[in-house]
Amino acid sequence: xxxxxxxxxxxxxxxxxxxxxxxxxxxxxxxxxxxxxxxxxxxxxxxxxxxxxxxxxxxxxxxxxxxxxxxxxxxxxxxxxxxxxxxxxxxxxxxxxxxxxxxxxxxxxxxxx
Numbered sequence: 001x002x003x004x005x006x007x008x009x010x011x012x013x014x015x016x017x018x019x020x021x022x023x024x025x026x027x028x029x030x031x032x033x034x035x036x037x038x039x040x041x042x043x044x045x046x047x048x049x050x051x052x053x054x055x056x057x058x059x060x061x062x063x064x065x066x067x068x069x070x071x072x073x074x075x076x077x078x079x080x081x082x083x084x085x086x087x088x089x090x091x092x093x094x095x096x097x098x099x100x101x102x103x104x105x106x107x108x109x110x111x112x113x
Contacts, residue, residue: 009057009106012037016061017099024069029062053110060102066095 016033020026037043037054046054066073067088077087 009053009103009110012054012057013061013064013099013103013106016058017064018061020062020070021065021067024067025071026062026066030058033058033061049112050110053106056102056106056109060099060106062099063102064096064099066092 012033015036016029019032020029023029023032034055037058043051043054068074068084073087073091076091077084080087082090
C-alpha cells in the first residue's frame, strides 16, 4: 500500500497543479482534478482517511503555481503595491511551498489509511 501512496498522491497534486497553471483559477483546478479522480476505478472503495489524503493532495496542487493568469496574483500585487516580478518571486513561491506542504500532509495522512 505504501508504494501506491507515494505514486498516487504526487499524481493527484500534478494533475491539479497542471490545471491550475493552465487555467489560473484554484477553484476550477480543484473541481476538475476531483472530477478526474472521482472517475478513476476503485475510488468508491477507499477508506475515508485515504479520501481525506486525496483531498489534501488535490488542494495542494490547486494552490501551487499561482502566476499572472490568477486573480489572487493581481490582488496581492495591487494591495501590496509591488510589481509583477516581485509578486512572482514572493506570492508564487509562497503558494507553491504551501502546495507542496499539502502534498507532504497527504502522504502522512495516507500512511494511516
